[in-house]
Amino acid sequence: MKDVYQGLIRGKKRSKIAMAGIALAALVVANCGGSTSSSTDTEVAAVETPARELIVARDMDINSLDPARTYCDTCQIYMAAAYETLIGLDVNDPSIQIPRIATSWEGNADNTVFTFQLNPDAKFADGSAITSADVKWSWERLMNIKGSASYFLDGVTSVEAPDAATVVVTFSAANSAFLAIVSSTYMSIVNSKVATEEGSAIAAAGADTTDLAEQWFFTHSAGSGPYTLESYTEGDSLVLVRNESYWGTPAVFPKVTIKQVKDASAQLQLLQNGDADIAMQLSFDSTSQLDGNASVVATPQDSYNYVYIALSPGAKGAENLKDPKVREAIKLAIDYDGMIDITVAGNGKKQASPIPNGFTGSADLALPAQDIEKAKALMAEAGKEAGFSIDAIFPNANVYGVDFNVMMQKAQQDLKAINIELVLQPVEWAKWSETIKATGIPVTAVYFAPDHTDSSQYVQYFGMIEGSSWATRAGGGAAGKPIANAKEQELLAKALAAGADTKSGLYSQLGQELINDLVIFPMVNPQLLLAYASDIEGMHYSACCNLELGKLTLKK
Structure with missing residues (x-):
């Protein structure tokens, strides 16, 4: 039935077939800045409902659809469609925070207590009101599931719901990043009643071992977003349908x-x-094939995304990486300019540290550069001039237009100059995740897109600090011992307590420490190629959500 439907209205020529115009939606026009905000008047607009399914082509990297466990680029798109956060970002200016479920918010003077007032009109897809109890439950579950995004709530001592419309979050130490963190899709609010009663979801301490709701979330959504989950078939498709009871502007x-x-x-x-x-991962060398095609738009855009190679000295089979001189030699052997040319046809930038270009702390750091002679000298100093072979296990993926196979073949070629043989082993995401969690991976390739707009996320995820994903991975996963850099922990605490006048300098120091760890080597900060049908409006790249499907419309 689905194939017949698509054949009738899609075919090889896009059509703007529409059903009778139906007045559906309220357009919420909101704008705010600083630490507080208030909602604005609601303006009603008539929207035509097109009899058209939106088809998005992408290499999906879904690890979970459970809001407390999900953590991937496709996950961001899904979460922004089916769920909502308390605070959003202006699609045209990510420095501007806008109301979503919350109408106002503020932090105390030392950034340890944050208070949110909820919109009384906000409703879940089943029509029930969103209350402070749902926020408390959702955030406590995120903390207690201990998934990849749980570090967003590190340092929280309590989440309180003094009344149905008020949420108060208290931290043990200053956290000036928290309002930015709240805009992340991973901080979305779940209908606690539905998830508990139908999915048997658990938010209490110990949920990481007692909660069994993940499979339920693969077939059900429990949010308040403009779409709801219809189905997910691994390796095939993720299907969303419009939330006809959406409390905001209905999806087109x-x-x-x-x-x-x-x-x-x-x-x-x-x-x-x-x-x-929409095609989300086109390569730049293919854009010439779109020349003269008036039905397609292809627009390059700078991004905060990047792909990187990571070394884990504590991983099984990584004994030769324990010496930092060897890791530095590997970094110096890479031809970064050639890497950008071969992966994205020159449509990208070099990046100094895991803090990406354009984020606080990135501006004053030296960009990586190839130096074969110095790399050879370091290998000799480490007693490794004869070289060695080492496993490079990485996802068989195309991310941001970068084919990981191509990227790793280029690295393999470059490292031969210092007698290192990378044994390339592309695997599926599930196998990669299982391996890196268990024993680490000596050499791998991964990617990162921002979860919010504060630089703290990069230290918390990539730094050699307590609770960091990469401190554990680099140390050999569950079978090893996390690597620690006490200076990073100290600098991060200072940065989270700092004012605007000193924060940039502290994050620059943190960026340099991340470079000195010699674990994460950014390869390419690629431009994104936004490629889509010419009758689509609202196509964008979001710093928090990747792509917000609910904001896409059709030209009239």
Whole structure:
């Protein structure tokens, strides 16, 4: 039935077939800045409902659809569609925070207590009101599940709900990043009653071992966003349908299907033929094939995303990486300019540290550069001039237009100059995740997109500090011991307590410490190629959400 439907209204020519115009939605116009905000008047607008499914082609990297466990780029898109946060970001200016479920918010003078007032009109997809109890439950569950995004709430001593419309969060130490963190899709609010009664979800301490709701979330959503989950088929598709009871501006498209399409050329073909409206991971060297095609728009845009190579000296089989001289030699052997050329046809930038270009603390750090002679000298000093072979296990993926196979083949070629042989082993995401959690991986390739707009996330995720994902991975996963850099822990605490006048300098110091760890080597900060049907409006890149499907419309 689905194939017949698509064939009738899609075919090779896009059509603007529409149902009778129906007045559906209230457009909330809101704008705010600083530490507090208030909602604005609601303006009603008539919206035509097109009889058209939105098709998105991308290589999906979904690890989970459970809001407390999900952590991936496709997950951000899903969470922004099916769930909502207390605070959002202006799609045109990510420095501006806007109301979502909360109408106002403020932090105390020392950034240890944050208070939120909820919108009394906010409702879940089942029509029930969103209350402070749902916020408390959602955030406590995120903390207690101890998933990849749980570090967002590190340092929280309490989440209180003094009345149905008020939430108070208290930290043990200053956390000036918290309002930025609240805009992350991973901080979305779940309908606690539905998730508890239907999904048997648990938020209490010990949920990391007692909660069994993850499978339920693969077939159900329990949020308040403009879409709800219809189905997810691993390796095939993620299907969303419009939330007809949405309390905000209704989504234009009645249905969205994100199709699993790994290969960039296959995504391009679907877009050219009119069988996809959006292709999310096209390669830049394919854009010439779109010349003269008036039905498709392809727009390059700077991003905060990047792909990187990581070394884990504590991983099984990584004994040769324990000497930092060897890790520095590997860093110096990479041809970064050539890497950008071969992966994104020159449409990208070098990046100094895990803090990406454009974020606080990135501006004053030296960019990486190839130096083969110095790399050889370091290998000799480490007694490794004869070289060695080492496993490079990485996801078989195309991310931001970068084919990981191509990137790792380039690294393999470069490292031969210092007698290191990378044994390339592309694997599926599930196998990669299982391996790196258990024993670490000597050499791997991964990617990162911002979860919010504060630089603290990069230290918390990549730093050699307590609770960091990469401190554990670099130390050999569950079988090893996390690596520690006490200076990073100290500097991060200062940065989270600092005012605007000193924060930048502290994050620059943190960026240099991350460089000195010799664990994370950013390869490419690529431009994004926003490729989509020319009748789509509102196409964008979001610093918090990747792509907000609910904001997409059709040209009239």
